[in-house]
Amino acid sequence: MHPTPPAKLPSCNPTRSFWIDSSPDANPLADEGSQDPLPSEADVCIIGAGITGVGVAYHLIELLNDGSFSVTHPFSIVILEARDFCQMLFIGRNGGHLTPTAFPKFAQRQALFNTLEAIKSYELEQYTVSLLVKIIEENGWATDIDLVEGGHINILFTEKEAKNKCKDFDMARQAQLNLDGVEWLSKEEVEEEYGAPYSGFREPEYNVWPLKLVTKLYQYARAHTGKYASLSLHTRTPVTAVTHGTASTYTVVTNRGSISCSRVVHATNAYASYLLPFLAGPDGIIPTRGQVMATRASVGIDQIRIPSWSGKEGFVYWFPRPVTQDTEKPLIIIGGSRDATAPSYELYVDDDSETHPLVGKALREFLPPVFEGKYDPDSEPEMEWTGIMGYTKMGDPFVGPVADLLVANPDRDLYKKQYIAAGYASHGMTRAFGCADVIAQMILAEISNKEWKEPDWLPQRYLTWNRRVE
Numbered sequence: 001m002h003p004t005p006p007a008k009l010p011s012c013n014p015t016r017s018f019w020i021d022s023s024p025d026a027n028p029l030a031d032e033g034s035q036d037p038l039p040s041e042a043d044v045c046i047i048g049a050g051i052t053g054v055g056v057a058y059h060l061i062e063l064l065n066d067g068s069f070s071v072t073h074p075f076s077i078v079i080l081e082a083r084d085f086c087q088m089l090f091i092g093r094n095g096g097h098l099t100p101t102a103f104p105k106f107a108q109r110q111a112l113f114n115t116l117e118a119i120k121s122y123e124l125e126q127y128t129v130s131l132l133v134k135i136i137e138e139n140g141w142a143t144d145i146d147l148v149e150g151g152h153i154n155i156l157f158t159e160k161e162a163k164n165k166c167k168d169f170d171m172a173r174q175a176q177l178n179l180d181g182v183e184w185l186s187k188e189e190v191e192e193e194y195g196a197p198y199s200g201f202r203e204p205e206y207n208v209w210p211l212k213l214v215t216k217l218y219q220y221a222r223a224h225t226g227k228y229a230s231l232s233l234h235t236r237t238p239v240t241a242v243t244h245g246t247a248s249t250y251t252v253v254t255n256r257g258s259i260s261c262s263r264v265v266h267a268t269n270a271y272a273s274y275l276l277p278f279l280a281g282p283d284g285i286i287p288t289r290g291q292v293m294a295t296r297a298s299v300g301i302d303q304i305r306i307p308s309w310s311g312k313e314g315f316v317y318w319f320p321r322p323v324t325q326d327t328e329k330p331l332i333i334i335g336g337s338r339d340a341t342a343p344s345y346e347l348y349v350d351d352d353s354e355t356h357p358l359v360g361k362a363l364r365e366f367l368p369p370v371f372e373g374k375y376d377p378d379s380e381p382e383m384e385w386t387g388i389m390g391y392t393k394m395g396d397p398f399v400g401p402v403a404d405l406l407v408a409n410p411d412r413d414l415y416k417k418q419y420i421a422a423g424y425a426s427h428g429m430t431r432a433f434g435c436a437d438v439i440a441q442m443i444l445a446e447i448s449n450k451e452w453k454e455p456d457w458l459p460q461r462y463l464t465w466n467r468r469v470e
Helices: 051-065 089-094 106-112 115-138 159-174 188-195 210-221 269-275 359-368 426-448
Strands: 041-047 076-079 151-154 184-185 199-203 227-233 237-245 249-255 257-266 286-296 308-311 317-319 331-336 382-391 400-402 418-422
Touching: 051 076, 051 210, 051 227, 051 418, 051 426, 076 257, 089 382, 106 115, 106 159, 106 199, 106 317, 115 210, 115 237, 115 382, 115 400, 115 426, 199 317, 210 227, 237 269, 237 286, 257 308, 257 426, 269 286, 269 382, 269 418, 286 359, 359 426, 418 426
Parallel strands: 041 076, 041 257, 076 227, 151 308, 257 418
Antiparallel strands: 151 199, 184 199, 237 249, 249 257, 286 331, 286 382, 308 317, 317 331, 400 418
């Protein structure tokens, strides 16, 4: 068997995404810094301008401003992005959900790890979503980013699904996981209120325009650098290599020049193995193509209602976009259905320049029979696109120093002071910003010669020193 090749650089001609391409003003930072001279040096180079990369910069600046850490000189942060700002899946190409998982898969995680680790899986997502919503509300961004709170309904199509979810719920309740806001819905309740003849459960949930959220986070960070930090963004600047400069610096090589920096953050998710080839293959981060479309309902929002949905064990998810009138026929964002390509599941696919016809067919055919009379089975989507997710064998991200992944590898020392947060397995919106917080704390603790203190909500298994890749 041949070894799995590393991911390639992102495609130069990705499919057109609703979040990026449906509005001319959706991405004001699209080409930010692409014509500006690169700085010759920086304290931290962040590779990737998604929610992780921008999140690391945001948290670094916040930690410096609130006095949690101090530095001896203004701390320079540079973000490098291969394509336009936020053009990867979880920001420019995802489904827009900001939904922390309430309890599904609890029994599986408890059996694989332990009760505390299982609980922390959900606490991390709750922390991440709560923090983002707090930032949004404190800064008055809710309208600007289309923040909607309406609940998320998971439809249970089969008795097996219902049985598994009941087991998860009971095990989570016995472990005293916070299940406030979870409501079970009978088939009759779902059918009467929403028109779908299936049982399910509702959990707390938000939707956002993800690109606009990360744009706001970057703009906030840039505006609050103050006297402690500087921040610059360079889009359309793919990093092609990270090499050793001196004993204490790296040279980050791009198509537009090189930067000497003290620390590097890999926030490239599915593409991490391009610069870290030992992360290629099943034990590392697996590029996986996801597909999404925007389709129009055939009835008004008064009949569709506002909650977001998922079904088929999370393989399909959808929600209506906000509208201004009750009679307006809403645009529905629907994604998933990778299982239509079984057994490949679009694993090891890092090309988002095209869609898969079988996935497109499954997405087109999904809603009409579930909500009879509310979707035209012959209608075509207004937009359809793909994006690349980063999956891991365990379903959890790698977070921490890169060198700690390589205990017995002779090249381990080449990766000191490089960090990674990647491999979110389709849960980037509810994990990445919290993981970025961890990376920012680690960097500043190391610089300040302080002991890094692990947050109570962080699963131990995420940490790179617990995840060996040889």
